[in-house]
Amino acid sequence: MTSSDSTGFDVAKIRKDFPILDQTQAGRRLVFLDSAASSQRPQQVLDAMDNAYLTSYANVHRGVYQLAERATNLYEGARKRVAGFIGASSPDEVVFTKNATEALNLVVGSWGRANLKPGDAVVLSMLEHHANIVPWQMLAAERELEIRWIPVHDDGRLDLSELDRLLDGAKALSVTAMSNVTGTLTQLDQLVSAAHAAGAIVVVDACQSVPHMSTNVTAMGADFVVFSGHKMLGPTGIGVLWGRAEHLAAMPPFLGGGGMILNVTTEGFTPDVAPAKFEAGTPPIVEAIGLGAAIDYLESIGMDAIRQHEVELTAYALRKLTADLGSSIRIFGPAEPHERGGVLSIELENVHAHDVSQILDEHAVCIRPGHHCAKPLMRHFGVAATARASFYLYNDRDDVDALAESLVAARDFFAI
Amino acid sequence: MSGLEDLYREIILDHYRSPRNKGELPAPPARRTEGFNPLCGDEIVVFVNVDDNDTVTDIKIGGQGCSISQASASMMSAAVKGKTLTEVEELTNSFKTMMSIHETDIGGDDSVTSVESSATRDLPLGDLEALRGVVKFPVRIKCATLGWNTLTQAIDEQRNDTAQ
Numbered sequence A: 001m002t003s004s005d006s007t008g009f010d011v012a013k014i015r016k017d018f019p020i021l022d023q024t025q026a027g028r029r030l031v032f033l034d035s036a037a038s039s040q041r042p043q044q045v046l047d048a049m050d051n052a053y054l055t056s057y058a059n060v061h062r063g064v065y066q067l068a069e070r071a072t073n074l075y076e077g078a079r080k081r082v083a084g085f086i087g088a089s090s091p092d093e094v095v096f097t098k099n100a101t102e103a104l105n106l107v108v109g110s111w112g113r114a115n116l117k118p119g120d121a122v123v124l125s126m127l128e129h130h131a132n133i134v135p136w137q138m139l140a141a142e143r144e145l146e147i148r149w150i151p152v153h154d155d156g157r158l159d160l161s162e163l164d165r166l167l168d169g170a171k172a173l174s175v176t177a178m179s180n181v182t183g184t185l186t187q188l189d190q191l192v193s194a195a196h197a198a199g200a201i202v203v204v205d206a207c208q209s210v211p212h213m214s215t216n217v218t219a220m221g222a223d224f225v226v227f228s229g230h231k232m233l234g235p236t237g238i239g240v241l242w243g244r245a246e247h248l249a250a251m252p253p254f255l256g257g258g259g260m261i262l263n264v265t266t267e268g269f270t271p272d273v274a275p276a277k278f279e280a281g282t283p284p285i286v287e288a289i290g291l292g293a294a295i296d297y298l299e300s301i302g303m304d305a306i307r308q309h310e311v312e313l314t315a316y317a318l319r320k321l322t323a324d325l326g327s328s329i330r331i332f333g334p335a336e337p338h339e340r341g342g343v344l345s346i347e348l349e350n351v352h353a354h355d356v357s358q359i360l361d362e363h364a365v366c367i368r369p370g371h372h373c374a375k376p377l378m379r380h381f382g383v384a385a386t387a388r389a390s391f392y393l394y395n396d397r398d399d400v401d402a403l404a405e406s407l408v409a410a411r412d413f414f415a416i
Numbered sequence B: 001m002s003g004l005e006d007l008y009r010e011i012i013l014d015h016y017r018s019p020r021n022k023g024e025l026p027a028p029p030a031r032r033t034e035g036f037n038p039l040c041g042d043e044i045v046v047f048v049n050v051d052d053n054d055t056v057t058d059i060k061i062g063g064q065g066c067s068i069s070q071a072s073a074s075m076m077s078a079a080v081k082g083k084t085l086t087e088v089e090e091l092t093n094s095f096k097t098m099m100s101i102h103e104t105d106i107g108g109d110d111s112v113t114s115v116e117s118s119a120t121r122d123l124p125l126g127d128l129e130a131l132r133g134v135v136k137f138p139v140r141i142k143c144a145t146l147g148w149n150t151l152t153q154a155i156d157e158q159r160n161d162t163a164q
């Protein structure tokens, strides 16, 4: 068992915290390579959520009894942890949502509705997940907006040669920090400064980057950043919108209801200030607490160490798959491990992604086939589907070896 | 890998590697209908020529997909050519019965028996019987039915047009 790589990162120790990984499927060790879709969560997160339900649960914000106060403190404590984790200047800039998708819909539905008028342009990239395409298309259809697309090179890096022209007169740039298909890390520095120079705000879909590397939204310079808890060792049902205080203050509410108002009369309502303004209804209280515990866990390992481990593992995987499968495999995305995250989309010659995943399942290797909610990108690459393997802190070289071995089996099974 | 051999029967792999009636027909006169499997991104395009006697005189299949969706569509194209629309609908129903019983009851031996008995009451499915193993892999049922659903849509559109 390769328990630690040359960086001294101790995967065997980490795996002990993830009971779900300690299982077999038809006698084979389960190899989980689908964290880009949703990660697993450590015992520490499950315990924090259990404890909240067992000892400190009540609805937040409105109770005066001590139990409610404890629940509120835990919920607001999670907000502080998120703020610290992403370098926000205040917890008030952190809005809890259901997931990244809802956070993007919030930005489009609130900021977009308040600021975009017919004829305005919004710039997206060809790498985007449907979550960062469809909400804009919905508003575009209603408001007659123009959507412009930053093209992508064949190796999955964005082609920024026409960036200034694309941004000319645009009101918003909404772009991924890391592609969930190719693993591409986009050139955020250049994107943010070019967009701001053109007078556009910047929305960053950081769903794939926040779980895997250290993030500082203040240094990033964007206006909004979104991500999901379930991809970073947290539970489902909790996502984050970070927004600059001045934007959040100026924006109208998104959903209406309890918890987001200062006053309601028969004539109308006065919204509360952010973040409460954007958190209508009973929030995902225990899910937020779970996310806070996930952040504690990630910080105890260290985001830089996690990133280094994944770069190393990705480099190993690129070498191993190329060596074992040669010309029968096409791996999408940048060749240089430092320019990408631990997401490998592959196409196996003569074997469709769906069939690849089926055969890999027989080897207890969990990967994902499909369009990965990025159909414009798939169409650009000329494929209907890829098979995607993705790594996290609990994966090691043994997992990559199992992937390579099962891919060889898939290729051979379908060989004529 | 006994399960896998049930799924990937030799005849299925044969249709996948050498799909019958692959390609396009000039549309019009052919009817062109697209089908999508939103789960995996597979896209299929069915081109059909139907004559005045409601007979499928030609059919071609385009698009991309996995072995199951491609093989199923290939077998379907071979099976429906020369049949009337009513016959095609009957065949489609028989095929879907074979595929769908397991959507409510997955896997167990009892349900396999019930499939056998119900299918034999319907039209003989010939080569298509090879796809029976798909029902043990519930997520793949949508792959096997993609071509058929697309053809059904084409036929419905054809009927609506001629009714007008």
Ligand SMILES: Cc1ncc(COP(=O)(O)O)c(C=O)c1O
Residues within 6 Å of the ligand: A036, A037, A099, A100, A101, A102, A129, A131, A132, A176, A178, A179, A180, A205, A207, A208, A228, A373
């Ligand atoms: C890049 C990217 N953006 C957005 C999303 C949507 O995340 P969620 O489904 O948690 O809202 C995902 C996850 O699938 C993603 O990978």
